[in-house]
Amino acid sequence: MGVFGNIFERKLCDICGKECNIFGGTKLKDGRLCKECVNKLSPRLENLKHLTVDDIRDHLAYREENEEKVKNFNVTHVIGGKGTKLYLDIEKKELIISNENNWRNTNPDVLNFSQIVGNDVDIKENRTELKTKDENGKEVSFDPKQYKYSYNFYIYLDVNTPWFNSIPIKVNGYTVEGFDSYDYDTCYLQTQEMCEILDLLKDDQLDVVDEAIEYYKELENSPRKKYNKTYYANSKRYSRSSDYYEKKDPRKNHYKF
Ligand SMILES: [Zn+2]
Structure with a gap:
């Protein structure tokens, strides 16, 4: 050797x-x-x-x-948009979180509603400066500077299991461009819906789930392009204050009322 x-x-x-x-x-x-x-x-x-x-x-x-x-697992409710979805089996009080269409083949972790601890919304804003060219063809800033904004919508779910304690949920599929768009509002509403429904499951308010899904479905079918100061007051919430959502929504920084 x-x-x-x-x-x-x-x-x-x-x-x-x-x-x-x-x-x-x-x-x-x-x-x-x-x-x-x-x-x-x-x-x-x-x-x-x-x-x-x-x-x-x-x-x-x-x-x-x-x-x-x-x-x-017998799916009774599906919540979410193009990114991650929540699948509920309300009879068994079980939840699957997956961004895959073929989730049945991927052995996704099945959670019991009682394992939900809480969740927090995080809408990540990404800012890129737009440039122009001066008379010499050199790239320069606009005056005043101009920016392009894009967004990703997250919910951080805390859970109590022997194997893991947090699940990041990315609500949107592709990145959302701009804040004054139907796309932004749709993803925003889907984020709020998931967040509120996870709270209902945690608090064992299962008799309200159908109503909440119906309510958000209607809102998501007619997203509002323009954000205004009555935005939060005009939508119903089941567990959180309008202040909570306002604080989490980067749109508020772009409008002056
Ligand atoms: Zn082995």
Whole structure:
């Protein structure tokens, strides 16, 4: 055996015993995982380096139970737009959050409504300066400066599970250009709807869910292009104050009343 003796020998997965990749697979606190086993984990599971082989065994048992729950999941309500959707099974008080149309094949984590802790809205604004050219063809700023704005709509959901505690939900699909558009208002309303419905599920106010979905569906069918100071007062909310939504909405910074 030469100096390079063991370098090319593949390390074995501590769960299934198969060979890991040439880099030694995914490291755990006290072992390693092959790619096939990693693919079985919840994508929401983080910090694998801090988990032991025994933790992973427990997690994989949970994932098998979860797969059964997905099979038996009976969708009663779908909430959301082009990005992430909430799927409810209101009889079983279960929730699936997914941005994939084929979610039934991806073993998405099934949450019980009682595991919902809370959520917070975050509308991210991105600003790019628009430029023009001077007489020499050199790129220069407009006077006054001009900007192009784009937006992504997020809800950060806090949950109480043994495996993960937060789920970022991106409400919109493609990035929304500009704030004075039907697109912006539609995504904004969808964000508010998800946020309010997650609150209703958390508070076990299930008898109000149908009404809330119906109400937001109507609003989303006629989005308002122009934002004004009565915007928040004019829409019904089920759990949060108009101040909460106003604070979270970057549109308010662009209009002077
Ligand atoms: Zn394995």
